[in-house]
Amino acid sequence: MNLEHLKTFIAAAKYESFSQAGKMLNLSQPAVSHQISQLETYYNKQLFIRGNRKIKLSEAGKTLYEHGQQLIALNEKLENLLAEGDSSQSIKIGCSNTIGECLISKVVQDFIKLNPDITSHQIQITIGTSVHITDLLYASEIDLALVEGQAGRYELYFS
Numbered sequence: 001m002n003l004e005h006l007k008t009f010i011a012a013a014k015y016e017s018f019s020q021a022g023k024m025l026n027l028s029q030p031a032v033s034h035q036i037s038q039l040e041t042y043y044n045k046q047l048f049i050r051g052n053r054k055i056k057l058s059e060a061g062k063t064l065y066e067h068g069q070q071l072i073a074l075n076e077k078l079e080n081l082l083a084e085g086d087s088s089q090s091i092k093i094g095c096s097n098t099i100g101e102c103l104i105s106k107v108v109q110d111f112i113k114l115n116p117d118i119t120s121h122q123i124q125i126t127i128g129t130s131v132h133i134t135d136l137l138y139a140s141e142i143d144l145a146l147v148e149g150q151a152g153r154y155e156l157y158f159s
Contacts, residue, residue, distance in 0.1 A: 001042055003075060005035040006068045009047065012036060013057055013065045039064075066138075073140045092124045094142040096149070100127030104146070 011021035011032075018032040025032070040047050045060035057065060095104050108123055126136060130147040137145040 001039070002035075003072070005039050006064075007072060008032055008035040009039055009061075010065060010068055010072065012048070012055065013061065016055055018055065070138070070140045077140070090122045090124055091118070091144065092126070092142040093144045093146065094126045094128065094133035094136050095146040096130045096133055097127060098148055099146045100125070107146075 008021060008025060008027065011024050012018050015021050015024065018036070019029045021027070022029045022032045027035075036047060043060065043064070046058050047061035047064060048055040049058050093104070093108075104125055104127075108120065108125070111123075112118055112120060126133070126142060128136075130149055133142070133145045133147050136142045
């Protein structure tokens with residue numbers, strides 16, 4: 001799969017238009033159509049339901065859109081890490097308000113004690129609602145989510 005084709009697909013899905021996606025990406029509408037067609041051939045699935053001047057994601061398209069955004073975000077993170085030449089890693093933790101206010105400080109302190117090769121400046125913490133934190137996890141903007149109650153709009157599986 002070609003990441004540029006995936007970016008084109010995501011733009012077309014976002015704008016619900018091959019023409020608008022082309023404008024945003026400096027591509028012609030036929031180039032966008034061709035790239036989408038190549039993705040459909042690659043996956044052997046119809047990604048859009050095409051109507052009169054309207055496109056809508058098919059079920060397969062919805063799946064590709066959700067996971068494709070994660071893949072693009074991960075690729076951008078990798079490119080940034082390689083461009084920086086920085087071998088240090090950071091851990092991005094998101095936690096819901098109650099955990100963030102009451103527990104995260106102690107959890108991080110204990111984690112650092114158990115992992116002396118990790119320093120506190122390598123840990124980034126985001127506090128928000130459970131829905132916001134699970135959105136960040138699903139978008140691969142954080143590495144770990146600590147939430148209580150409902151985990152937002154996603155079905156999360158733990159092993």
